[in-house]
Amino acid sequence: MKAILVAGGAGYIGAQTCKQLAAAGFLPVTIDNLSTGYRQAVKWGPLVEADIRDRNAIASTVAQYDIRAAMHFAACSLVGESVQNPVKYYDNNIGAAVSFASGLIESGVKSLIFSSTAAVYGIPKTDLITEDHPTIPINPYGATKLAFEQALHWIARSSDLTFTVLRYFNASGADLDGEIGESHDPETHLIPLLSKAAIGSGAPLSIFGSDYPTPDGTPIRDYIHVVDLAAAHIAALQRMLSGGSSSIFNVGTGVGASVAEVIRTAESILAKEMPRRIGPRREGDPAVLVADPSRILHSLDWAPRFSDLHTIILTAMWWQKNRFY
Numbered sequence: 379m380k381a382i383l384v385a386g387g388a389g390y391i392g393a394q395t396c397k398q399l400a401a402a403g404f405l406p407v408t409i410d411n412l413s414t415g416y417r418q419a420v421k422w423g424p425l426v427e428a429d430i431r432d433r434n435a436i437a438s439t440v441a442q443y444d445i446r447a448a449m450h451f452a453a454c455s456l457v458g459e460s461v462q463n464p465v466k467y468y469d470n471n472i473g474a475a476v477s478f479a480s481g482l483i484e485s486g487v488k489s490l491i492f493s494s495t496a497a498v499y500g501i502p503k504t505d506l507i508t509e510d511h512p513t514i515p516i517n518p519y520g521a522t523k524l525a526f527e528q529a530l531h532w533i534a535r536s537s538d539l540t541f542t543v544l545r546y547f548n549a550s551g552a553d554l555d556g557e558i559g560e561s562h563d564p565e566t567h568l569i570p571l572l573s574k575a576a577i578g579s580g581a582p583l584s585i586f587g588s589d590y591p592t593p594d595g596t597p598i599r600d601y602i603h604v605v606d607l608a609a610a611h612i613a614a615l616q617r618m619l620s621g622g623s624s625s626i627f628n629v630g631t632g633v634g635a636s637v638a639e640v641i642r643t644a645e646s647i648l649a650k651e652m653p654r655r656i657g658p659r660r661e662g663d664p665a666v667l668v669a670d671p672s673r674i675l676h677s678l679d680w681a682p683r684f685s686d687l688h689t690i691i692l693t694a695m696w697w698q699k700n701r702f703y
């Protein structure tokens with residue numbers, strides 16, 4: 379069984395990917411400091427409780443499990459916090475990440491998949507964003523993710539490391555079997571907040587602005603189900619293990635939904651009105667952020683299967699009602 383090192387495998391997207399790695403016949407070996415992740419989410423392989431800066435832990439784990447490739451989910455990812463405390467983001471998302479990449483190379487690991495974000499694009503200049511769209515991030519979170527993408531480019535040129543950058547659009551939804559889901563503290567994302575409000579365990583939803591230049595005035599995003607997102611990692615891994623070259627892919631559906639549409643879908647599932655209020659815009663929110671997913675659709679054995687709003691919201695609500703952590 380080929381072992382894959384999953385940095386951040388105790389987190390929302392990393393744990394879902396571990397589940398799919400195991401289903402595809404790999405052994406996911408998680409390295410995680412549990413700063414925002416959960417021990418209970420590591421179910422499909424061993425947990426090495428360590429920081430990704432810990433070179434000894436990387437070397438001994440790679441040797442012990444004969445690690446073939448690595449995935450790097452371990453990062454700080456709150457946009458607002460990144461503006462308040464940029465040093466934390468530069469330290470973890472670049473400093474620790476570069477140390478991790480270097481530790482992998484020293485240990486002989488040759489393939490790395492990196493979790494990047496649509497936040498690298500900043501304010502979009504086109505309705506559909508291709509990977510060649512200019513990258514002008516507007517917050518430290520996006521800036522640090524872009525900086526590590528660039529570091530990977532140069533590190534790969536000077537070593538035999540090959541990388542795949544996956545730029546996620548809006549990760550959302552929960553495991554189809556209800557085993558794992560989104561549990562961030564503080565929670566800032568629309569769909570878990572909406573799900574909590576729907577089951578009565580959270581505050582009524584605040585809509586961050588209804589005066590955007592969109593058909594209903596609320597911002598449009600490209601929501602991608604976490605199960606589809608995890609599947610993109612398996613497809614990228616298969617491509618890398620069969621000799622694929624370093625690449626960057628958007629992971630999105632190409633279809634946008636507005637905040638008002640998301641709420642309407644939740645209301646149709648609940649068959650009742652959701653309590654909400656219209657609040658001011660949130661600083662730094664673009665009006666429309668939707669992927670052009672042509673490159674990933676043509677290059678990988680992947681297509682979204684569960685990213686319709688109904689499935690996203692239903693699985694997210696189900697998780698919030700029955701969550702284990």
Ligand SMILES: NC(=O)c1ccc[n+]([C@@H]2O[C@H](COP(=O)([O-])OP(=O)(O)OC[C@H]3O[C@@H](n4cnc5c(N)ncnc54)[C@H](O)[C@@H]3O)[C@@H](O)[C@H]2O)c1
Nearest residue numbers: 386388389390391411413414415429430452453455493549
């Ligand atoms: N959730 C989203 O909407 C979204 C969108 C785009 C990109 N991303 C990126 O995807 C990745 C995963 O996101 P998530 O939502 O699953 O986050 P998460 O916080 O749930 O998971 C991150 C995991 O990494 C661990 N970690 C962080 N720093 C570490 C370190 N220095 N050493 C060891 N472990 C460390 C945490 O304990 C946690 O288990 C992140 O890199 C994030 O920036 C997420």
Ligand SMILES: O=c1ccn([C@@H]2O[C@H](COP(=O)(O)OP(=O)(O)O[C@H]3O[C@H](CO)[C@H](O)[C@H](O)[C@H]3O)[C@@H](O)[C@H]2O)c(=O)[nH]1
Nearest residue numbers: 495496497547548566567568569571584585586597637663
């Ligand atoms: O309580 C809320 C929370 C969010 N929103 C709105 O809902 C939409 C989605 O917001 P999220 O916070 O769920 O997600 P973002 O689009 O802000 O950001 C997410 O997707 C980005 C890329 O698209 C980055 O990857 C980022 O890390 C990730 O959090 C936005 O229009 C936001 O204004 C509300 O109206 N009310």
